[in-house]
Amino acid sequence: MQLDLNLLAALDALLEEGSVAGAAARLHVTAPAMSRSLGRIRRTTGDQILVRTGRTMTPTPYAIAVREQVHALLHQVRGVLAPSRELDLATLERTFTLRWHDSLVALSGPALLAAVRGQAPGVRLRFVPESSVDTPELRRGEVDLEANASRASAPDVRAERVTESRPVIVAAQGHPLTRVEAVTAEQYAAAEHINISRRGRLSNVVDDALAQLGLTRRVVATAPTEAAAFEFARESDLLATAPEATTRSAVADLGLVVLPLPLELPSAPVYLSWHQRYDTDPAHTWLRTLARTALTTCQ
Structure with missing residues (x-):
């Protein structure tokens, strides 16, 4: 069966409003369009969902039983398709793995850790050593942020030159x-x-x-x-x-x-590198900002 997520929104509106006209107004569609959606929902679920009782419509026992579940599911879907970009640092709990050149860890690591602990006490940093060979951990998501003298060549890896030293x-x-x-x-x-x-x-x-x-x-x-x-x-x-x-x-x-x-x-450059999957990740963006500051001010 091919599911239409629009029906989930229509079902939620119908159960909240208790009428076709009210649900139509809520979703900014015409009453005939909402009536057709109700017909499709009835065929999909095998239940009448809303039945007319005099001048009003009454939800069926099945509709009453799934009302909260439908509302919760719609909220989850919206969270996936339109995620909130608000970041609550006070409650953020996350572990970031950073593969930095050892000299950069010694120079800028303490400042970065102090900034992270001051803003997001639930965040932990794992500094891991560089490998003697090129490794794909950054692309696989096993490393969140790299800092070294090499500019990444992979097209899906971002590289920003943040500072340099003679x-x-x-x-x-x-x-x-x-x-x-x-x-x-x-x-x-x-x-x-x-x-x-x-x-x-x-x-x-x-x-x-x-x-x-x-x-x-x-x-x-x-x-x-x-x-x-x-x-x-x-x-x-x-x-x-x-x-x-x-x-x-x-x-x-x-x-x-x-x-x-x-x-x-x-001068020897210092590049900050990350995978493009984190471009719009609020927590990762926040960490990159702190790392950039630590790397530039501690040089």
Whole structure:
């Protein structure tokens, strides 16, 4: 049987108004059209629904029994087809999974969590580490929001560039380059380096820039995170090259030195990415706004 949801609205109006004319006026249709709808409802249910008693119409026992159910069903249908976009943060209970670059978690995660807890105490955040390979969790709905330096290429994934940070050199106190007035590209290339790569890559855009100057550098190790690379730099004469925003803890907690990079490199971008299914989700939109603020103000 093919069901017509318009009949549900007509049945609700008929049971509420108790007359064809009243139901017609309520739904802004003509009385003959509502009379035809009543005929279809009678054929579908096998019940008269409304029967004439003198000058009025009286609902049948079946109609009385299903009146509340019909009203509730119509309310549910309207909620699905025309959902409310109002968001009550005080009562919102939801868990969001965020796959952010580790440095962004350290820099902006605390500010984001504080904002979320202040506005929606029922919301929980799950920060999960980045994978060493591209994974489809964002498209599958297993990850709600990503933040990293990569722009998503999938057509159904949104990517917004929210901020950027220029690359700098991180070195241990006492490193020879900390004693020169201005580090040159030749001096930088002559030092030994630790590369930061979650995939273990021994080269990156730095090497491309050096190659254009006819220079090469020696990368003796890789580390998967900035934090790990900074520990290596503190305990050796290796140089780490990282976005300036991620070096705050290196300077404050590890006593490292930050130096200008003598190469023309673009600033490292930070992209916020999500699947298009969440474009009009009020709770997700709210979270994106908070995340955008945290990422831009903590850089």
